[in-house]
Amino acid sequence: MSLTSTAPRKTEAPPAGSPRRRKAKRAGTPYGFLAPAMILFAAFLAAPIFYAAYLSLRKVKVSGLGLGSKSRTEIWAGLDNYTRSLTDPEFLPSVGRVGAYGLIVVPTMLGLALMFALLLDANRTRESIGKFARISIFLPYAVPAVVASLLWGFLYLPRVSPINDIAEALGFAGPNLLSADLTLFAVANIAIWGGTGFNMIVIYTALKAVPTSLYESARIDGASEMAIAWRIKIPIVMPSLVMTFVFSLIATLQVFAEPMTLRPLANTISTTWTPLMKVYRDAFARNDIYAAAATSVIIALATFILSFGFLKLVGRRAFNQED
Amino acid sequence: MKKKFAPLMAAVTAAALFTVTACSSSDSSEEGAVDPNEKVSLTYWTWTPNMDKVVAAWNAKNPNIQVTVNKQDGGDPAVTKLLTAVKAGSGAPDIMQAEYQKVPTLVSADALADISAEVGSLKDKFPAGAWSGVSLGSDAAYGVPQDSGPLMFFYRSDVFEKNGLAAPKTWDDYAAAAEKIHKADAKQYLGTFSANDAGLFTGLAQQAGASWWGVNGDSWTVNINDAATQKVASYWGGLVEKGVMDNKPMYTPEWNAALNDGTQVGWVSAVWAPGVLDGSAKDTKGKWKAAPMPQWDAAAPKTGAWGGSATSVTTQSKHKKQATQFITWLNSDPEALKLLADTAFIYPAANDATSVLTEPPAFFADQADYYTIAGEASKQLSPFTYGPNVNVAYSAFNDAFAKAAEAKKAAAFTESLATMQKTTVDDMKNTGFNVAG
Numbered sequence: 001m002s003l004t005s006t007a008p009r010k011t012e013a014p015p016a017g018s019p020r021r022r023k024a025k026r027a028g029t030p031y032g033f034l035a036p037a038m039i040l041f042a043a044f045l046a047a048p049i050f051y052a053a054y055l056s057l058r059k060v061k062v063s064g065l066g067l068g069s070k071s072r073t074e075i076w077a078g079l080d081n082y083t084r085s086l087t088d089p090e091f092l093p094s095v096g097r098v099g100a101y102g103l104i105v106v107p108t109m110l111g112l113a114l115m116f117a118l119l120l121d122a123n124r125t126r127e128s129i130g131k132f133a134r135i136s137i138f139l140p141y142a143v144p145a146v147v148a149s150l151l152w153g154f155l156y157l158p159r160v161s162p163i164n165d166i167a168e169a170l171g172f173a174g175p176n177l178l179s180a181d182l183t184l185f186a187v188a189n190i191a192i193w194g195g196t197g198f199n200m201i202v203i204y205t206a207l208k209a210v211p212t213s214l215y216e217s218a219r220i221d222g223a224s225e226m227a228i229a230w231r232i233k234i235p236i237v238m239p240s241l242v243m244t245f246v247f248s249l250i251a252t253l254q255v256f257a258e259p260m261t262l263r264p265l266a267n268t269i270s271t272t273w274t275p276l277m278k279v280y281r282d283a284f285a286r287n288d289i290y291a292a293a294a295t296s297v298i299i300a301l302a303t304f305i306l307s308f309g310f311l312k313l314v315g316r317r318a319f320n321q322e323d
Numbered sequence: 324m325k326k327k328f329a330p331l332m333a334a335v336t337a338a339a340l341f342t343v344t345a346c347s348s349s350d351s352s353e354e355g356a357v358d359p360n361e362k363v364s365l366t367y368w369t370w371t372p373n374m375d376k377v378v379a380a381w382n383a384k385n386p387n388i389q390v391t392v393n394k395q396d397g398g399d400p401a402v403t404k405l406l407t408a409v410k411a412g413s414g415a416p417d418i419m420q421a422e423y424q425k426v427p428t429l430v431s432a433d434a435l436a437d438i439s440a441e442v443g444s445l446k447d448k449f450p451a452g453a454w455s456g457v458s459l460g461s462d463a464a465y466g467v468p469q470d471s472g473p474l475m476f477f478y479r480s481d482v483f484e485k486n487g488l489a490a491p492k493t494w495d496d497y498a499a500a501a502e503k504i505h506k507a508d509a510k511q512y513l514g515t516f517s518a519n520d521a522g523l524f525t526g527l528a529q530q531a532g533a534s535w536w537g538v539n540g541d542s543w544t545v546n547i548n549d550a551a552t553q554k555v556a557s558y559w560g561g562l563v564e565k566g567v568m569d570n571k572p573m574y575t576p577e578w579n580a581a582l583n584d585g586t587q588v589g590w591v592s593a594v595w596a597p598g599v600l601d602g603s604a605k606d607t608k609g610k611w612k613a614a615p616m617p618q619w620d621a622a623a624p625k626t627g628a629w630g631g632s633a634t635s636v637t638t639q640s641k642h643k644k645q646a647t648q649f650i651t652w653l654n655s656d657p658e659a660l661k662l663l664a665d666t667a668f669i670y671p672a673a674n675d676a677t678s679v680l681t682e683p684p685a686f687f688a689d690q691a692d693y694y695t696i697a698g699e700a701s702k703q704l705s706p707f708t709y710g711p712n713v714n715v716a717y718s719a720f721n722d723a724f725a726k727a728a729e730a731k732k733a734a735a736f737t738e739s740l741a742t743m744q745k746t747t748v749d750d751m752k753n754t755g756f757n758v759a760g
Contacts, residue, residue, distance in 0.1 A: 060754060060755075062431070062754050062756050063755060064541050065541055065543060065757060066431040066711050066754075066755075067427075067430050072431070072432065084753075090722075153576070157575065157576055157577040158577070159577040160576045160577055180729060264574065265575045265576075266571075267518055267572065267725040267728050268729060270721075270722040270725060271721055281718055284399075285715075285718040286712075286718065287406075287428070287714060
């Protein structure tokens with residue numbers, strides 16, 4: 001791959017003797033082309049980031065009863081919001097919960113995605129069945145997280161759940177999936193259901209790019225299908241696995257829509273169940289956008305450190321073949 | 324991936340709101356001395372359905388004061404928008420619908436104007452409990468009460484009859500009925516303790532005589548963990564611990580199903596309950612009855628409120644006098660009250676409301692005295708003062724009581740009040756409010 005992409009570039013070297021002045025005139029052109037993207041990036045990404053960082057260092061100070069005009073002033077808070085955020089008794093448990101959630105979601109989801117991708121790839125000749133299976137596995141990804149959570153919420157609530165109806169018809173008590181012990185799994189299940197298809201497609205696409213000649217030679221050497229999967233396919237799709245892992249990691253740290261939608265249905269999900277829910281509560285239930293901004297910055301930093309740390313850790317090994 | 328920048332959503336939303344409100348200019352016309360022939364146009368933010376039709380009646384009679392309704396999504400988004408407009412210095416409407424529990428927050432943000440000089444003796448036309456929602460216990464008037472949600476008790480009369488029960492007069496009766504009904508049929512509950520509905524619990528505490536916030540000189544007082552609220556919390560906690568009261572939240576698909584299939588056979592709710600029951604419990608129509616609230620002291624009947632809002636004039640309005648004229652008419656004139664009740668389907672707070680509400684709501688078609696009960700209830704509203712951080716107390720309620728309800732321990736219910744009290748006071752102190760104690 002790298003050969004085909006770098007080879008033509010060498011031949012495209014600028015023709016010798018082009019005038020210097022024209023070059024200088026053209027120097028502005030790339031910036032012209034870049035401008036729309038840069039402006040949009042600055043306005044809708046960079047500016048809000050800086051604004052959030054700025055807000056995280058501010059706070060509102062009320063004087064007296066706080067009634068009437070001019071009783072509210074925005075003042076400099078230093079790192080006060082950060083200290084409050086990190087020492088909030090709800091913050092660490094929410095981080096722990098997300099950690100446990102990630103331990104359930106990421107391996108299960110990627111394991112399933114890899115398994116489905118390998119199964120679909122194992123028999124490339126039966127294209128029609130493969131296409132149907134691929135679409136059905138991918139479909140849940142197209143369902144918005146809020147809709148998926150509402151849908152699963154109905155299935156979880158014992159009184160309205162067909163699962164419990166069936167269990168009762170068979171003579172045993174159905175589970176309450178939104179009870180204290182099972183909530184974490186109930187939320188994780190929605191994420192796995194919704195995310196497996198996307199990751200499966202990524203891995204499957206990587207598998208399709210592998211030339212069949214590799215497998216043929218492996219078969220001639222006497223390798224079984226299992227051995228081909230373990231020794232050839234999985235190592236080849238390693239970069240895709242790393243990428244899907246990073247995506248899943250980021251999605252895990254930012255889990256929000258699912259628990260937020262399930263929250264009103266049960267007593268077991270608090271308003272600070274995940275760090276991002278705490279951000280939401282601070283900003284919109286407590287009108288404290290300053291504390292919310294501080295927690296956002298902490299989450300963003302953690303996401304950044306974890307994902308780049310992981311990439312650094314596995315990067316060299318995973319991308320070896322590419323270099 | 325699509326969720327990549329989610330932590331910044333709060334900031335992005337805030338930034339977007341600033342931009343939007345900064346761009347939209349106020350619709351109120353230019354400044355000037357009040358002249359009876361001056362034509363003014365006022366904007367009115369509300370989320371009550373059909374309010375434009377009520378306003379049309381005013382516009383037809385008052386060519387010089389034309390009001391335009393600007394329909395809002397609901398209480399919370401409208402408050403966020405108004406607070407942003409106040410921060411930006413422009414963009415606020417002249418008139419705003421404000422839920423009672425939001426009034427102190429809005430006043431504290433300098434969003435609502437004190438119109439006590441303009442309203443004169445209007446106070447006499449409202450029950451004291453409703454007026455305290457706009458006066459915050461002082462001489463000020465940060466609006467005019469529009470509707471109120473006096474608490475009432477709703478029950479399945481057929482189930483009560485079958486168990487040989489009458490509508491509970493006291494909370495002791497209610498507890499006995501809950502136990503009897505659940506013992507007779509383990510699937511049936513007289514009600515549920517919902518940790519999602521801080522508003523209802525506040526109303527129950529109000530009935531018991533609590534007033535969670537108060538103003539004492541130039542400091543706030545916070546009394547969430549007082550004896551009255553303790554009594555209410557331990558009462559409900561006791562019922563849940565005994566297992567005769569359900570502990571699941573309200574307004575879930577499960578709860579709707581339970582109302583409809585006859586496993587929830589009672590509901591402590593407010594005057595607007597028929598609308599909800601009509602949607603959730605269609606199959607049981609005709610079997611429900613409304614009754615006054617069970618009492619702590621049957622000799623001195625009291626009730627609390629769940630819901631209700633006032634109409635206020637904003638500090639940005641340039642025509643406060645005309646705006647006050649309009650909201651006075653809207654909330655106290657018999658013609659307007661009738662329109663509010665019949666067209667906008669709300670229960671007006673004014674004393675005169677009883678004279679315009681004659682027909683019972685459709686879901687309680689057989690109960691001719693429905694509005695008589697409601698009228699009695701609204702006169703028995705205990706005064707209650709909301710503070711400037713109701714939202715903080717309410718979200719603390721959600722978390723603490725959800726844990727307590729799940730644990731099914733009465734002790735956990737009363738401990739939750741201490742958590743609520745601490746969270747609320749800490750927040751106020753941290754923001755800089757003067758808090759006594």
